Amino acid sequence: MNRFDYVRPNTVAEAVQALGADPQARFIAGGTNLIDLMKYDVERPGRLIDITRLPLRDITEQDGGYRIGALVTNATVAYDARIKERYPLLSSAILAGASAQLRNAASTGGNLLQRTRCYYFYDTATPCNKREPGTGCGAIGGVNRIHAILGASEHCIATHPSDMAVALAALEAVVQVSGPNGDRSIPLSEFHRLPGDDPAKDTNLAPGEIIVAVDLPAKQFKTNYTYLKLRDRLSYAFALVSVAAALELDGETIRTARLALGGVAHKPWRNPEAEALLQGKPATRETFQAAADLILREAKPQSTNGFKIELARRAIVRGLEQAAAGTPQSQSDKRIQ
Numbered sequence: 001m002n003r004f005d006y007v008r009p010n011t012v013a014e015a016v017q018a019l020g021a022d023p024q025a026r027f028i029a030g031g032t033n034l035i036d037l038m039k040y041d042v043e044r045p046g047r048l049i050d051i052t053r054l055p056l057r058d059i060t061e062q063d064g065g066y067r068i069g070a071l072v073t074n075a076t077v078a079y080d081a082r083i084k085e086r087y088p089l090l091s092s093a094i095l096a097g098a099s100a101q102l103r104n105a106a107s108t109g110g111n112l113l114q115r116t117r118c119y120y121f122y123d124t125a126t127p128c129n130k131r132e133p134g135t136g137c138g139a140i141g142g143v144n145r146i147h148a149i150l151g152a153s154e155h156c157i158a159t160h161p162s163d164m165a166v167a168l169a170a171l172e173a174v175v176q177v178s179g180p181n182g183d184r185s186i187p188l189s190e191f192h193r194l195p196g197d198d199p200a201k202d203t204n205l206a207p208g209e210i211i212v213a214v215d216l217p218a219k220q221f222k223t224n225y226t227y228l229k230l231r232d233r234l235s236y237a238f239a240l241v242s243v244a245a246a247l248e249l250d251g252e253t254i255r256t257a258r259l260a261l262g263g264v265a266h267k268p269w270r271n272p273e274a275e276a277l278l279q280g281k282p283a284t285r286e287t288f289q290a291a292a293d294l295i296l297r298e299a300k301p302q303s304t305n306g307f308k309i310e311l312a313r314r315a316i317v318r319g320l321e322q323a324a325a326g327t328p329q330s331q332s333d334k335r336i337q
């Protein structure tokens with residue numbers, strides 16, 4: 001491991017200033033991703049800015065919804081009585097991720113900024129445009145079973161690994177950030193980006209910015225929701241495909257539909273056309289299949305992940321069925337219902 005300095009600011013302004021002063025600096029929150037990356041020599045920060053003393057650990061009411069501080073742990077969010085009651089989709093998605101120990105340490109901000117689990121990104125002996133721009137992409141034509149089927153580019157086919165972000169995308173959460181040029185809000189669906197020709201950049205966070213909070217809007221989807229995660233092993237593993245589905249129903253008719261997919265793209269994947277297609281239609285398998293077909297119309301397989309397209313099709317239909325029936329996927333009994 002390389003040598004690094006360590007600082008521990010007490011305010012957001014100090015943290016932003018410390019980051020701006022050193023291009024090699026990185027914030028550290030729970031450390032569950034950054035420390036791994038340092039051990040693999042993928043990240044080599046010259047300075048760690050420990051943000052765990054910043055006053056960002058509260059969940060507060062905000063415009064009929066809630067504001068979750070960036071340092072609130074994944075476990076705290078998932079088990080908070082207010083979140084469980086009003087945003088069970090978010091609780092469920094968080095509990096589908098990682099392990100209890102990891103969720104106790106992992107923070108809301110860090111979860112959004114965790115990096116891809118692409119094998120080549122972690123292996124410094126292989127080419128990777130995300131880790132070292134211009135070196136190529138080892139995954140294209142290589143081992144790409146876990147990689148993207150939507151929105152990939154010729155430079156990178158990585159996926160974003162967060163479960164929490166998928167639920168936040170469906171809930172239309174908003175990320176609050178602070179930086180050298182002041183504060184701004186970024187809708188969750190615009191927070192992560194597609195790889196394009198600059199895969200080193202995971203998000204639209206500007207240099208020097210820190211996440212201070214995530215806002216949940218008033219709309220909750222308390223009844224008709226599910227987070228369905230398909231993975232290689234049930235104990236814990238990243239999603240091959242996941243579906244956050246949230247519906248509002250008028251009897252058998254869909255009034256509002258929100259659908260976000262994980263494990264298939266460089267960002268949580270939403271398709272407004274598919275959501276519009278669902279609206280006003282009967283909540284039937286045929287309707288759900290039509291939405292799945294529309295979403296996957298643009299899907300492109302890599303050399304070894306073609307199975308993901310059919311897996312995603314089935315997961316979308318099953319997820320929408322679970323949401324419509326009000327029988328969300330259990331995250332303790334992980335077998336698919």
Ligand SMILES: Cc1cc2nc3c(=O)[nH]c(=O)nc-3n(C[C@H](O)[C@H](O)[C@H](O)COP(=O)(O)OP(=O)(O)OC[C@H]3O[C@@H](n4cnc5c(N)ncnc54)[C@H](O)[C@@H]3O)c2cc1C
Pocket residue numbers: 026027028029030031032033034035036051070071074096097098099102105106107108109110111112113114161162163164209210211212236237238239
């Ligand atoms: C074995 C294992 C299994 C896992 N399984 C899953 C899973 O199934 N699903 C899932 O979703 N996740 C999974 N994870 C990932 C885990 O959820 C993330 O590592 C965790 O959420 C990251 O949060 P952290 O606070 O530890 O981030 P850190 O490691 O501290 O930081 C991660 C990144 O975010 C930056 N950062 C942190 N906070 C801020 C902030 N407020 N503003 C700006 N930048 C910030 C850091 O600089 C760093 O670049 C797994 C992790 C491991 C190790």
Ligand code: SF4
Pocket residue numbers: 116118119120121127128129130131136137138139140155156157158199
């Ligand atoms: S898919 Fe992206 S992260 Fe993986 S090797 Fe290619 S460029 Fe790197």
